[in-house]
Amino acid sequence: xxFTAEVERSLRVLDGAVxxxxxxxxxxxxxxxxxxxxxxxxxxxxxxxxxxxxxxxxFEHAVDTIRKRLSxxxxxxxxxxxxxxxxxxxxxxxxxxxxxxxxxxxxAEYETDEIPADLKKKAEAFHAQLVESIAENDxxxxxxxxxxxxISADALRSSLRKSTIALKVFPVVVGxxxxxxxxxxxxxAVVDYLPSPLDVGETHGTNPDDGQPITRKADDKEPFSALxxxxxxxxxxxxLTFIRVYSGQLKTGDSVLNVRTGKTERIGRLLKMHxxxxxxxxxxxxxxxxxxxxxxxxxxxxTICSQDHPIALETITFATPVISVAVxxxxxxxxxxxxxxxxxxxxxxxxxxxxxxxxxxxxxxxxMGELHVEIIVDRMMREYKVEANVGKPQVxxxxxxxxxxxxxxxxxxxxxxxxQYGHAKIYLDPQPPGTGYEFVNDIVGGSVPKExxxxxxxxxxxxxxxxxxxxxxxxxxxxxxxxxxxx
Numbered sequence: 001x002x003f004t005a006e007v008e009r010s011l012r013v014l015d016g017a018v019x020x021x022x023x024x025x026x027x028x029x030x031x032x033x034x035x036x037x038x039x040x041x042x043x044x045x046x047x048x049x050x051x052x053x054x055x056x057x058x059f060e061h062a063v064d065t066i067r068k069r070l071s072x073x074x075x076x077x078x079x080x081x082x083x084x085x086x087x088x089x090x091x092x093x094x095x096x097x098x099x100x101x102x103x104x105x106x107x108a109e110y111e112t113d114e115i116p117a118d119l120k121k122k123a124e125a126f127h128a129q130l131v132e133s134i135a136e137n138d139x140x141x142x143x144x145x146x147x148x149x150x151i152s153a154d155a156l157r158s159s160l161r162k163s164t165i166a167l168k169v170f171p172v173v174v175g176x177x178x179x180x181x182x183x184x185x186x187x188x189a190v191v192d193y194l195p196s197p198l199d200v201g202e203t204h205g206t207n208p209d210d211g212q213p214i215t216r217k218a219d220d221k222e223p224f225s226a227l228x229x230x231x232x233x234x235x236x237x238x239x240l241t242f243i244r245v246y247s248g249q250l251k252t253g254d255s256v257l258n259v260r261t262g263k264t265e266r267i268g269r270l271l272k273m274h275x276x277x278x279x280x281x282x283x284x285x286x287x288x289x290x291x292x293x294x295x296x297x298x299x300x301x302x303t304i305c306s307q308d309h310p311i312a313l314e315t316i317t318f319a320t321p322v323i324s325v326a327v328x329x330x331x332x333x334x335x336x337x338x339x340x341x342x343x344x345x346x347x348x349x350x351x352x353x354x355x356x357x358x359x360x361x362x363x364x365x366x367x368m369g370e371l372h373v374e375i376i377v378d379r380m381m382r383e384y385k386v387e388a389n390v391g392k393p394q395v396x397x398x399x400x401x402x403x404x405x406x407x408x409x410x411x412x413x414x415x416x417x418x419x420q421y422g423h424a425k426i427y428l429d430p431q432p433p434g435t436g437y438e439f440v441n442d443i444v445g446g447s448v449p450k451e452x453x454x455x456x457x458x459x460x461x462x463x464x465x466x467x468x469x470x471x472x473x474x475x476x477x478x479x480x481x482x483x484x485x486x487x
Contacts, residue, residue, distance in 0.1 A: 007034050009229045009300070012316050013244035013289065016044045016194030018186065023049050023057035023083075023174070026065030035070050044164050046189050048182070049174040052080050053087040059174055066172070075133045075160070076172045078185065079126050081119065090174055090182060091115055093127045094153050094160075099185060107180025131156065137163040157192050164193045197287030203246040205303070205311040208259050214311050216247035218286045223309035224248030224256070228295070228302045229316065233344045235383075240271070240291040241298050243284075246313065248306065250292075251283040258295075259303040259312045268294025300350045318350045321366035325373055326394070327380075328363065330387040338363070341384035345376055352376055360394040399469055401430045424448075424456070437464060 011017060017038060021031060038045055049062045059080050066074045078090040081098060089100035089110065098119075101110045115123050131151060135142040138159040144151050163169045171193050175182010197218040205214050205225070216225050230242035250256070255266050271291045272279040284290045298304065301315035327342075329335040342354045342365065353366040367373040380386050404427070411422035431438065439457045 007037055008318065009316060011037050011041045011043050013227060013229045014043060015197055015200050015287075016046070016190070018048050018190065019045045019170075020048045020050050020177075021062055021066065023052040023059060023062050024054050026062040027069040032069065035072070042167065044167060044194055045170050046164070046186070046193060047074055047170050047172040048177075048186055049172060050177050052083055052174050053085065053176040053179065053181075055084055057083050057087075059083060063172055066170070073133070073169050074172045075130055075169045076126055077130060077160070077189070078173045078182075079119075079123065080174050081116065087176065087181070090185065091119060091123045091126075092185070093123065093130050094156050096123065096127060096153075101179075101181045107183065110181075110184065133169055134159050134163065137166070137168050161193045165195045165199055203313065205313045208310050208312045216311065219247060220249045220285050222247035222286065223306040223311075224250055224254075225303065225305040225309075225311050225313065226250065226256075227313050227316075228298045228300060228304060231298070231300055231348050232291075233348060237269070237271075237293050239296065239347075240293060241295040242273075242289065242291050243304065244289050245284055245286055247286050249283055249285045255307065256295075256304040257307045257310055258298055259305060259310060260299070261297055261302075263297060264307060265295050265297065265304075267292055299347070316350075319368065321351060321353050321368060323368075323370060323373060324364050324366040324393055325377075326357075326360075326362040326364055326391050327377065327388045328391075330389060334387050337384060338380065338386045338388055341380045341386050344384075345379060349376075357393065362393060364393055401428055404429050422448075422452075426456075426460070437461065 011034075019031070019035065019038070021027060027035075035045075047063075047066060049059055051057060052059060063074050063076060066072055077093050079093065080087055081089045081091060081100070089098060091098050096115065098113045098115050099110050100113060101107050131141070131145055134156060135145040141151060141155065141159050160169070160171060164171060171189060173182060173186050173189055175186065177183060200218065202215040202217055203225070205216065206212065207214055216222050224245070225247045226243040226245045228241050228243050232240045232242070234240050250267060250270070252267055252270055255264050257264055269292070270281050270284055271293065272281050273291050278291075281290065295304070303311065303313045303315075305311050327338070329338045342363070346352050346354050351368050352372070355364055355366075356362070357364055365373060365376060367376060377388070377390055380388065407426045407428070409422075409424055409426075411420065413420040439460065441453055443453065
């Protein structure tokens with residue numbers, strides 16, 4: 001699956017996101033692309049500095065790269081207690097408490113304690129920076145800060161939440177996901193600072209009949225509207241359609257309208273997807289995400305909505321594939337399986353395209369990069385048991401007429417009775433590129449019966465398809481004008 005397409009889909013339907021950065025390298029090229037996409041959709045973010053226990057990890061350097069390379073305003077709400085192999089926990093700069101994880105529980109349990117004495121001054125300095133950053137966007141906090149009044153942790157969280165949703169600041173937390181250290185405070189930060197569907201406001205769409213703008217509130221009582229943002233083929237339940245509900249509610253057995261096709265489809269089952277299991281549910285409400293079973297003709301980016309209140313939401317746009325390879329089945333039995341497998345994979349991933357080259361007859365698959373295509377081929381072989389060879393696409397050469405040419409032909413046959421005689425000349429001239437083939441009949445007066453003219457035209461077109469020099473037909477580039485003069 002193409003990572004870029006996955007991010008595009010996710011950011012299109014999420015109200016908030018967690019941006020993960022490497023504590024060793026900071027911002028990397030892929031991080032910049034994802035950040036630009038989040039800016040495009042106006043998604044509030046929390047920054048998680050991961051791998052703080054790795055050799056060469058530097059928390060302050062990683063935060064600095066976010067500031068410089070992304071032109072963002074990161075605000076640290078945690079600092080690590082130790083780095084690299086000495087990483088033990090974090091200091092919560094809002095509550096001004098230390099969080100220490102227990103190694104024997106693999107990060108599942110932690111203790112809250114006082115800040116270590118050797119980190120007290122550093123924590124106070126970072127806390128002052130945090131309060132100052134929050135105060136820049138909140139007059140009430142600024143007044144208390146200038147007056148030297150004590151600001152409660154709840155007031156700081158509330159103000160920081162508003163600034164985060166407004167994309168003015170980006171809270172930064174730290175940890176090591178592999179050892180489960182920092183995960184619990186990260187989830188708490190998601191709840192505390194990222195927006196709920198109610199914070200995002202109305203969703204805008206258009207009336208599919210007249211194109212007039214329509215808005216939907218994130219309310220269970222509004223007419224139902226949802227966006228299908230991902231398709232996944234499941235070997236047990238069939239096609240899973242991931243949907244994000246923007247308004248109204250949906251129940252198992254309901255019928256919905258697919259705005260793109262204009263057809264009505266019925267919801268068979270609703271599943272809440274977890275990392276390693278699925279939970280069947282009977283209904284889904286505004287703001288929720290789930291997978292629906294039973295939608296057969298829905299594609300990525302389609303809007304499904306109430307039949308009585310249709311709305312077309314903004315669809316998802318994907319980049320054009322940039323690399324292509326040819327695939328061919330090893331056996332005849334694999335040929336049918338390969339077609340089915342590629343069709344399902346293309347349905348899942350809108351940045352993956354499949355077509356048959358009309359000249360070479362090869363099956364060409366196209367993706368967003370070399371790794372993307374390799375993953376597609378690997379999935380085809382592993383999940384669908386298709387054995388195939390992969391190689392470079394054949395180059396389709398063309399022949400064309402570059403200058404004026406003439407040809408003359410005679411047909412003479414004497415069989416004892418009345419003889420047969422024919423004499424014709426053909427002139428060939430190049431036409432402007434893209435004009436195509438043109439046959440001009442200059443016979444006048446019926447000197448040559450008209451039933452002979454059409455076979456001449458057909459014979460010329462056959463030569464056009466096959467090519468006259470090396471067998472490459474098509475005459476692309478310069479089209480050919482054939483002229484049959486009077487003879």
